[in-house]
Ligand SMILES: Cc1cc2nc3c(=O)[nH]c(=O)nc-3n(C[C@H](O)[C@H](O)[C@H](O)COP(=O)(O)OP(=O)(O)OC[C@H]3O[C@@H](n4cnc5c(N)ncnc54)[C@H](O)[C@@H]3O)c2cc1C
């Protein structure tokens with residue numbers, strides 16, 4: 001493996017980006033911004049020798065990413081204490097080039113490697129779940145029917161230190177071979193983004209309940 | 221493991237959905253519609269004992285999903301001939317319930333398990349890459365600077381039979397505990413979707429090149 005200036009910041013051998021390495025970033029502001037923009041992660045783990053990837057919500061606090069699920073669920077059992085890879089990706093556009101080979105997508109993505117650790121302290125679990133709820137709707141936790149002890153017990157929270165992590169980011173027009181710019185075909189980007197629609201009240205809402213302020217919610 | 225009516229269609233033991241099993245679907249029209257709506261897949265595989273998940277474009281033809289990458293790239297080397305799990309997920313909304321425990325997301329997702337097989341026939345590779353390009357921009361392949369033999373040789377295509385697959389689909393308002401409907405808090409759905417913006421021409425486009433018809437492109 002050759003090293004390039006781009007490898008300089010890689011925190012470990014397995015996080016060195018080999019392909020399209022000019023798209024690599026290892027700095028925490030870049031990594032954190034991607035994690036914070038996209039709550040959906042895909043977590044890879046081994047179960048009975050089989051690699052599995054499960055879509056799961058993640059949320060970040062400081063140096064850690066968190067996810068939650070059923071205490072006795074397969075994904076949570078298989079990831080606790082195990083080596084996992086947590087990947088977050090955002091598709092920003094299709095990149096139409098002058099040659100098929102240089103088609104690409106604009107994207108932001110992060111991979112985090114490490115051992116998943118369980119959050120076992122009950123108050124810490126409640127604190128983290130409160131943050132999860134309130135990250136979608138500010139102050140919503142306090143308005144809800146209070147969580148019960150059996151509900152908290154049924155819920156597992158796992159976390160991963162953002163230690164071994166890498167990001168790849170691509171934006172802008174295609175990068176064609178210099179000679180191909182003379183080829184008379186349209187090239188450019190078809191931008192894609194996630195948009196948040198107007199809140200849809202549950203038909204069973206009680207009359208007069210006040211809608212939470214969801215106008216600040218951003219994704220992608 | 222108990223069986224429910226929902227397990228009836230599961231093609232194998234490892235594709236039986238255990239959690240929220242009322243969301244499970246095993247029929248091909250449901251699975252195919254999700255795969256066709258979302259080109260981004262996340263593929264889990266083992267590399268030197270470590271589970272990894274890599275975001276990658278997938279496209280479907282009949283009973284197979286395909287993905288492509290560098291012939292000598294780590295992801296393509298590690299997945300060829302290996303047991304993989306290919307997951308496609310679409311986030312359709314945040315579901316705000318009356319209790320924290322019943323918060324959820326509306327989503328559509330598919331998991332496919334199996335051994336990845338390489339497409340080795342050169343003409344078949346070109347045919348599949350043509351489909352990939354034209355799935356984004358109709359008839360674009362023929363307008364491009366023609367692909368060269370070294371480019372095709374540098375490209376690997378792998379595929380997976382859609383044999384062992386499952387889907388989970390959630391839509392609609394929250395499902396709260398019956399007693400919680402009397403709790404006076406707003407509940408409902410914040411819809412989220414992918415939108416396609418106006419095409420952004422490359423500043424280096426030659427004067428007069430005709431923009432492809434991208435108006436039909438849908439995602440999500
Ligand atoms: C939306 C989207 C679509 C993509 N579609 C394709 C496709 O169709 N074909 C294709 O070949 N590739 C695609 N990629 C890029 C893909 O994720 C990999 O980066 C690429 O395939 C190289 O994989 P590798 O294992 O050979 O990389 P290597 O460079 O050998 O991986 C080494 C290390 O680099 C880091 N790394 C690799 N990929 C990423 C990443 N995406 N984000 C953050 N860190 C990373 C990890 O730390 C990894 O351990 C896509 C990416 C995104 C986000």
Ligand SMILES: Cc1cc2nc3c(=O)[nH]c(=O)nc-3n(C[C@H](O)[C@H](O)[C@H](O)COP(=O)(O)OP(=O)(O)OC[C@H]3O[C@@H](n4cnc5c(N)ncnc54)[C@H](O)[C@@H]3O)c2cc1C
Pocket residue numbers: 040054055056057058067068069070073074075076234235236237238239309310311325327328329330331385386387388
């Ligand atoms: C956008 C999104 C966000 C999610 N967020 C969370 C979260 O924060 N916490 C959480 O616990 N779960 C979340 N899920 C659900 C998650 O993907 C799993 O379905 C769930 O965690 C149960 O995992 P398990 O391994 O215990 O499932 P099991 O039911 O034991 O898995 C058994 C089999 O069911 C099938 N299966 C399981 N999950 C899926 C799936 N998503 N799609 C298709 N087939 C599937 C597979 O064939 C799998 O082998 C989310 C799903 C999506 C799409």
Ligand code: HEM
Pocket residue numbers: 057068069070071073129130132133136147151152154155156239240243314315320321322323324325388
């Ligand atoms: C914004 C807040 C939350 C969201 C969006 C959310 C979303 C989800 C999703 C999508 C699942 C997977 C369901 C499935 O398998 O299809 C899940 C599972 C679960 N969640 Fe949450 N959740 C949230 C908050 C909470 C809180 C606060 C608790 C605990 C009080 C909790 C407890 C659980 C448990 C126990 C499961 C596993 C259910 C099972 O598999 O039987 N969640 N959550």
Ligand code: HEM
Pocket residue numbers: 019020023094095100101102103104105168277288289290291293349350352353356367371372374375376
């Ligand atoms: C719609 C069409 C296509 C899209 C959107 C697309 C997208 C991508 C993306 C996102 C990557 C990963 C780049 C990275 O690692 O950051 C990639 C890699 C690659 N693509 Fe494509 N591609 C397309 C068509 C093609 C075609 C037609 C060919 C061959 C003629 C091709 C050959 C390759 C090769 C060889 C790589 C690996 C590059 C490397 O890692 O060095 N692609 N493609």
